[in-house]
Amino acid sequence: MRKFVLFSVAFGLSFPSESYSFTKKEGTLKSDNLTNVLLSSSAKSAIQNTVQGTVTDGKGPVSEVSVSVVGGNASTKTDAQGHFKITAAVGSKLRFSSVGYVTREVPVTSNLLNVTLVGDQQTLDEVVVTALGIERSKKNLTYSVQKVTGDDLRKSNQGNIVNALQGQVAGAQISSSGGSPGLPSEIILRGSTSLSGDNQPLMIIDGIRVSNASINGSVNRLADFNPDDIEDISILKGAAAAALYGIDAASGAIVITTKKGKAGVMQINAGYKAFVETMGRLPRQQNIYTTGTGGTYSQATTSSWGRKFRSDEAIYDNLERFFQTGVTHDAVFNVNGGADKFNYYMSGNYRNQGSMIPNTDNDKFSYLIKGTAKLLSNLELTASANYIKNNLKEGLVGGSSGGWINSILRYPLAYDILDYQYENGDPHYAYFETGKENEAIISPMWSVMNNPRFNNTERTVINGNLVYKPLNWINLNYRIGQDYFNQSYKYAVKPGTPGENYTGYISQSNGNYKNFTQMLNATFDRKFLEDFRTTLLLGGTEEYYEAKSIAQSGTGFLNPDLVSINNIDPTVLKTTESNPRRRRYALYGDFRLEYRNLLTLGITGRNDWTSTLSEENRQFFSPSYSGSFTYSELFENKNDWYGKLRVSYAKVGKDAPIYATNTNLIQNPGLGGGFIINSTGGNPYLKPERTTEFEIGTELRMLKNRLSVDFAYYNKKSIDQIITARVPLPTGYVIQTFNAGSLRNKGIEVSVSGSPVKKENFEWKSTVNAWKNNSKMLEFPGQITTFPYTNAQLSAGKAASVLGEPVLGIVGTDYKRTEEGYVIVGEDGLPVIESGETYIGNREPEFNIGWINNFRYKSFSLSFLWDFRFGGDILNASRQQMMSSGIAYDIGEWRDKEFVFDGVVEQADGSYVKNAKSVTLDYNYFVNNYAAVGTNFIEKVNWARLRYVTLSYNLPKAFTNRYKLGNVALEFSAQNPLIFTNYSGGDPEVNSAGPNAGGTGASTMGVDYGAIPLPKSYSFGINFTF
Amino acid sequence: MLLVTSAFAACSDKLDINTNPVQPVTTSSNLRLPGVLGNMAYHLYSHARFSVYHSYYFTNRLGSTRAIEDTWNYNSITRMGAWRWHYYDVGSNVNGLIERAIEEGSTNYLGVAKIMLAFSYLTATDSFGDMPFTEAYSGSYYPKYDTQETIYAGIANLLDEGVAALDQESNKSLVMNSASDLVYAGDLQKWKAFAFAVKSRMLLHTANFTNNYDAVISNVNIALSNFDDAMIKYPESSSDLWEKNLWGETAAQPEWQFADIKNISANSLPTDFLMNALTIDAVAGKYDPRLYALTTPGENKKYLGAKESEGLSDLNLPTGTTYKDFATLTGGFWTADKSPYPFILKEELYFIKAEAEFYKGNATAAFEAWKQGVKINFSRLGIADGESLNYLSSSKVPQDAGELKISDIMMQKWLALYLQSETWVDMRRYNYSATAYPGVYYPKNALKEWGGRNIQRFPYDPQTEYVYNPQEIARLGATARDWCFNPVWWAEKSTLK
Structure with a gap:
């Protein structure tokens, strides 16, 4: 993570900036104008000299520039003529910094050192990667694109790139589905556009589409990639920014650029980090009552509705006992270098991630090689290959709705959770009835230790890119790439495990997944009439996706010790094959007209053809119109500030899931065999889903660029949503895909960054990302007014969308109330439950803030990110379940107490009087009344969370030189160490079923159904650069 | 550009890949019938799974005050399994079979398919009451709910069409044998008798208020002339969860959809x-x-x-x-993994006949039919003739036509149809009266809010019907918390209460 860019600078090799515009970095040190610095063979001798010279900015001398020896103590400032004089050794480096200029570090090669500083203004020429990998000057951009640099990403120390983006992007709602390495995280840009299916943005790495699916409920596949390889990430949030992705752009796009080799002497970078993780916030349990039902003691149940614990009975703090301390090792290694015509980058990463969950770990290895060759002066070839192995073992296995730690949360405290097995490996049941061992009660630890789930992936991403510039205004770019992976899944249940699979069970699958992309772009870039510049891009692309997988499952191991398909009676072995395929073609164009730096107009159009829709509906056209107006250009002092207004409108789409247009038969697994109709029915009338978005925004930079503000407002509407959901059974199907309804998301995004302090030895940079999204369900098909999501349902409350309400809603039961809102209490003294369900919560946060801070003091740097969330309801289904089973904390506080409910009792004449009847809060009340009311489990949640804090220190040169080391950096970091929240449960970042789980999209964000709370972790790292 | 242009020339073909290469779209009738019949057993079970508590065979061991079986509170269920087993698992497969049988000219499969659809509708409507019938399978997400009376007429029609198709036996028909017909191994005469048995069962439900016992008797007599027990027989032993009676010791749950109807x-x-x-x-x-x-x-x-x-x-x-x-409820004649699952048993036909004759005032015929029913039941259960004679001569049962009370018929039927949801139909026809069911009493843990009323029906599937078809649901009044306590049509009209 250190800036080894330094080294190419240090060795003084330079190259023309035009050919490396991809690599132009914000605020990093460039050697563009360093032509006056030459490397001499004596550079490394450590003789102290008086070095002097002049600092200019190309126009004239610059005064008050801080000059200091890197890693040393000496420092000075330039005088009015830009002169300085300082004592430094040849081979050491001098740092030149001044407000309004990019800080530079220049190696001392002789006694004379003339330095040219580049104004910060130049950072406005920052290049960002936009759709299809097109690089554009941020200055003239007509829509909002937020860029996250690889360095910022890595400071969070997250193995999963999606998690690393938390708080860094205004408008990105990221939620991990729990604190286990195998659980997926979900990212949604500007609100969810589809009620079902994947709401996540398109993921592009170096121009080709890569899979971010979470297959078999496993981790989202973007987690395979090594964060260390990332140069930067562009987040194309709006439809206009992503319009060139057409039918794939409805949820935005995340465009990742990986590092590439830099010409110069070979650099080697190696680092190691160790992490220790422990459990974060957990829900609370009562420890007063033991097992039983209905208030009566019984051992035959896992409910905790028994009598009070006797003083001689042991009470086990099972939550505390279950979770452990996990240790993670992470080693990275990379080499890069090259010469004028050739450069290379090679990296490796090995990560062995432990977990606070027993018997859970993640073993990941990745290896990337990438090379660029200039075959001719106008022909350049880049090729890369990335091999990844990502093996996951998960002790906790959830269902399609989540529920990962439900069994742990509800396991009675009368039993020791660690007592699950005899020394010979036989199960130790906490309670069983002879002959009914399959119904026995056993510690959930048994399954964690004996029935883990394995998800092993091997992945290869290859990418080739040929750039040909026949004329200086024509650029032809051909790209071909493929993301290919094999994922094997194995889940076995050891014989003796109570439940359905008492005799043993195995389920395994093996799938090969392929995303192939090829694309040809031609760009024409001309200036005319002096003040005008036009750019035209024409191109086409083909995408092909295919997966082939075979799954097998069977019950009953013949030999209890062997976990293998071979050990299952062949006549009961079920085998299924699947082979989804999708092909898309597209032709597109992008036309831009720029007038000076003042006005830019852009029009894009893309026509897609997709195989997933019928011939009548398979074409889809996505236009976008955008413009920017740099109003600061109209002012005299235009060089001191920058102001731009941008407006855009675009229409993009989404195609249907594969094979959703027809109904198939599947093998009848039951008696007699043959075929039965698939529960998922086809729909030949499917059309593409459409999203239109209007965006307006402004960018401001002032105070000599020390403060910059980016503001965006968007209003997007999604029409003809493609929903895959349970449908009324009288259709003859259980599930069907259909076009239905429309919804709207609108919101604001503000990103403010600045350098409040910028001194020679001390620098503070701070960025605040703030955003708010408001969604509304505008229209449903047919007569639907409430649409619950199938994977997030409890009888009391469920995730749902309700007509006219925010899309990520919760519906459920409430108490019966008078018109004034008083709870109506029945004659029995208990509150009355209203029939039917109503809208009772909004899972979307009201406001989000990510606050990133980077401090540098001499060789120390400190970074931290605070994440604030205001509002947004959580459906605390974990508490509801714990309430029903009598183990919730509140039960201990209130059970069997006398209580008079605050409410009114209806009289025969229709009037109301205040309730005065005292009732006992018994089992019946909690289970049939309290736990049956959804509103009791809705919590409006706020949090202030320290996502990460990272302190790093560069060892003094004097020290490292002595051991012939280059740069050595030490790092101490903590992830998720602090959280302040009003949430009563565990960690409030919840998304029970995760993305893609059962095809439910954003449906479980904000649903806490046995979610594994996020861990706290602490790390130490060391990094060497040679 | 060349590449893109050439790609587009071939693109239209290359885009025609949206048919699944590894799954068929249609297949011959003989490969479709096993799924229909096997699923019918699951469909019947999906009703019985709850009705055994409503008709008082079983009760929860712990007397838990939150279990549906004890409280009759269906307001907190996520899904109503029986709804799916009828419309999708049986109904949708029957429709596919009908379509294919017509194409093939397989009148034998066509006839059986129609009879199975009728039987499935009858099973479903007896628990649900009004249901989509005329607009079912029309593609509508909010079909009209037909009255039970309309559905009954539709069922009668399906049965007639089924029998007519069987009568039309053509030489184009695909072979139906024990591989495809798990119930009668292709014996169409038995299928016809089964159709009349279904009709008798249905007619009995309404005979009291339509005064139509004659039709019951004539249909049941036709049925009995050729009737053989209609049952799905599971293998003696199998480690496959799909090949086990769901009432069995294993409490098989072969797939997730069985979770809602777990034994x-x-x-x-x-x-x-x-x-x-x-x-x-x-x-x-x-x-x-x-x-x-x-x-x-x-x-x-x-x-x-x-x-x-x-x-x-x-x-x-x-x-x-x-x-x-207590006695263990699994492992018995009907409750072992290998037990057959009954569609309609011969003794039911005798009890139908007995009840009809009883109300016709033909005490002797009623008594004879009643005795036949009891005898067949004893012998089915493998009880020696001597023991059944002893029983029939005990004071537990009437000794002659004059002693025969309605409770004798209903209680013997209740025992003979052990665990079948048809006995819940009978209990509701009599509104749980002690005259027909001596000693029956109202359970203590039924929620107070039911006001002492007995459970009368299942709720519709909350996850779909209440979402997609709110207007029909509201029109029926099914949003009320006590919806399940409103009698279905034949119970409402019943004169036996």
């Missing part, structure tokens, strides 16, 4: 109502021999009965009573 009989106890019915002499410890066939002995070889909805929480049970003091 919880291991955590249930026989009710005192059941034990009383099977006790000949309590003091002497003399039981109806069928007790030992229907259940297996508990660990303590005792035969206590649990109070409905109370289970072990009943304070009147002897101190120290555990589940071991």
Whole structure:
């Protein structure tokens, strides 16, 4: 993570900036104008000299520039003529910094050192990667694109790139589905556009589409990639920014650029980090009552509705006992270098991630090689290959709705959770009835230790890119790439495990997944009439996706010790094959007209053809119109500030899931065999889903660029949503895909960054990302007014969308109330439950803030990110379940107490009087009344969370030189160490079923159904650069 | 550009890849019938799974005050399995079979398909009442709900069409044999008799208020002339969960959709109502021999009965009573993994006949039919003739036509149709009256809010019908918390209450 860019600078090799515009970095040190610095063979001798010279900015001398020896103590400032004089050794480096200029570090090669500083203004020429990998000057951009640099990403120390983006992007709602390495995280840009299916943005790495699916409920596949390889990430949030992705752009796009080799002497970078993780916030349990039902003691149940614990009975703090301390090792290694015509980058990463969950770990290895060759002066070839192995073992296995730690949360405290097995490996049941061992009660630890789930992936991403510039205004770019992976899944249940699979069970699958992309772009870039510049891009692309997988499952191991398909009676072995395929073609164009730096107009159009829709509906056209107006250009002092207004409108789409247009038969697994109709029915009338978005925004930079503000407002509407959901059974199907309804998301995004302090030895940079999204369900098909999501349902409350309400809603039961809102209490003294369900919560946060801070003091740097969330309801289904089973904390506080409910009792004449009847809060009340009311489990949640804090220190040169080391950096970091929240449960970042789980999209964000709370972790790292 | 242009020339073909290469779209009738018949057994079970608690065979062991089986509170269910088993698992496959059978000219499969659809509709509507019928399978997400009366007419029609198709046996028909016909191995005469049996069952439900016992008798007589038990037979032994009776010891749950209808009989106890019915002499410890066939002995070889909805929480049970003091509900004749699953049994036809003749005033015919029903039931359960004769001569049962009471017919039918949801139909026709079911009582843990009313129907599937078809649901009044306490049409009209 250190800036080894330094080294190419240090060795003084330079190259023309035009050919490396991809690599132009914000605020990093460039050697563009360093032509006056030459490397001499004596550079490394450590003789102290008086070095002097002049600092200019190309126009004239610059005064008050801080000059200091890197890693040393000496420092000075330039005088009015830009002169300085300082004592430094040849081979050491001098740092030149001044407000309004990019800080530079220049190696001392002789006694004379003339330095040219580049104004910060130049950072406005920052290049960002936009759709299809097109690089554009941020200055003239007509829509909002937020860029996250690889360095910022890595400071969070997250193995999963999606998690690393938390708080860094205004408008990105990221939620991990729990604190286990195998659980997926979900990212949604500007609100969810589809009620079902994947709401996540398109993921592009170096121009080709890569899979971010979470297959078999496993981790989202973007987690395979090594964060260390990332140069930067562009987040194309709006439809206009992503319009060139057409039918794939409805949820935005995340465009990742990986590092590439830099010409110069070979650099080697190696680092190691160790992490220790422990459990974060957990829900609370009562420890007063033991097992039983209905208030009566019984051992035959896992409910905790028994009598009070006797003083001689042991009470086990099972939550505390279950979770452990996990240790993670992470080693990275990379080499890069090259010469004028050739450069290379090679990296490796090995990560062995432990977990606070027993018997859970993640073993990941990745290896990337990438090379660029200039075959001719106008022909350049880049090729890369990335091999990844990502093996996951998960002790906790959830269902399609989540529920990962439900069994742990509800396991009675009368039993020791660690007592699950005899020394010979036989199960130790906490309670069983002879002959009914399959119904026995056993510690959930048994399954964690004996029935883990394995998800092993091997992945290869290859990418080739040929750039040909026949004329200086024509650029032809051909790209071909493929993301290919094999994922094997194995889940076995050891014989003796109570439940359905008492005799043993195995389920395994093996799938090969392929995303192939090829694309040809031609760009024409001309200036005319002096003040005008036009750019035209024409191109086409083909995408092909295919997966082939075979799954097998069977019950009953013949030999209890062997976990293998071979050990299952062949006549009961079920085998299924699947082979989804999708092909898309597209032709597109992008036309831009720029007038000076003042006005830019852009029009894009893309026509897609997709195989997933019928011939009548398979074409889809996505236009976008955008413009920017740099109003600061109209002012005299235009060089001191920058102001731009941008407006855009675009229409993009989404195609249907594969094979959703027809109904198939599947093998009848039951008696007699043959075929039965698939529960998922086809729909030949499917059309593409459409999203239109209007965006307006402004960018401001002032105070000599020390403060910059980016503001965006968007209003997007999604029409003809493609929903895959349970449908009324009288259709003859259980599930069907259909076009239905429309919804709207609108919101604001503000990103403010600045350098409040910028001194020679001390620098503070701070960025605040703030955003708010408001969604509304505008229209449903047919007569639907409430649409619950199938994977997030409890009888009391469920995730749902309700007509006219925010899309990520919760519906459920409430108490019966008078018109004034008083709870109506029945004659029995208990509150009355209203029939039917109503809208009772909004899972979307009201406001989000990510606050990133980077401090540098001499060789120390400190970074931290605070994440604030205001509002947004959580459906605390974990508490509801714990309430029903009598183990919730509140039960201990209130059970069997006398209580008079605050409410009114209806009289025969229709009037109301205040309730005065005292009732006992018994089992019946909690289970049939309290736990049956959804509103009791809705919590409006706020949090202030320290996502990460990272302190790093560069060892003094004097020290490292002595051991012939280059740069050595030490790092101490903590992830998720602090959280302040009003949430009563565990960690409030919840998304029970995760993305893609059962095809439910954003449906479980904000649903806490046995979610594994996020861990706290602490790390130490060391990094060497040679 | 060349590449893109050439790609586009071929693109239209290359885009035609949206048909699944590894799954068929259609297949011949003989490969579709097994799925229909196997699923019908699951469909029947999906009703019986709950009705055994409503008709008081079983009660929950713990008398838990949150279990549906005890409280009759269906307001907190996520899904209603039976709804799916009818419309999708049976209905949708029948439709596919009908379509294919017509194409093939397989009138044999066509006839059986129509009869199965009729039987499935009858099973469903008896629990649900009004349902989509005329607009079912039309593609509409909010079909009209037809009245039960309309559905009954539709069922009669389907049965007639089914029989007509069977009569039309053509030489184009694909072979139907034991590989495809799991019930009658392709014997179409038996299928015709089955159609009449379904019709008799249906006609009996309404005969009391339509005064149509004659039709019941004539149909049941036609049925009996050729009838053989309609059952799905599971293998003697199989490690495949799909090849087990769902009532069996394994409590098989072959796939996730079975979770809603999980067999919880291991955590249930026989009710005192059941034990009383099977006790000949309590003091002497003399039981109806069928007790030992229907259940297996508990660990303590005792035969206590649990109070409905109370289970072990009943304070009147002897101190120290555990589940071991009751008969075990699994492993019996109908409740083992290998047990057959009955569609319609021959003894039911005799009890139908007995009831119809009873109300026609033909006491002798009624008594004879009644006796036939009991005898067949005994012999089916493997009880020696001597024992059945002993039973028939005991004071437990009437000795001649003059002694025959309606309760004799209904209680014997209730025992013979052990666990079948048809007995819940009977109980509702009589509105749980003690005249037909002596000793029946209202369970203590039924929620107070039901106001002392008995459970009358299942709710519609909350996850779909309440979402997609809110207007019809509201029109019917099915949003009310006590919807399940409104009698279905034939129960409402019943004169037997």
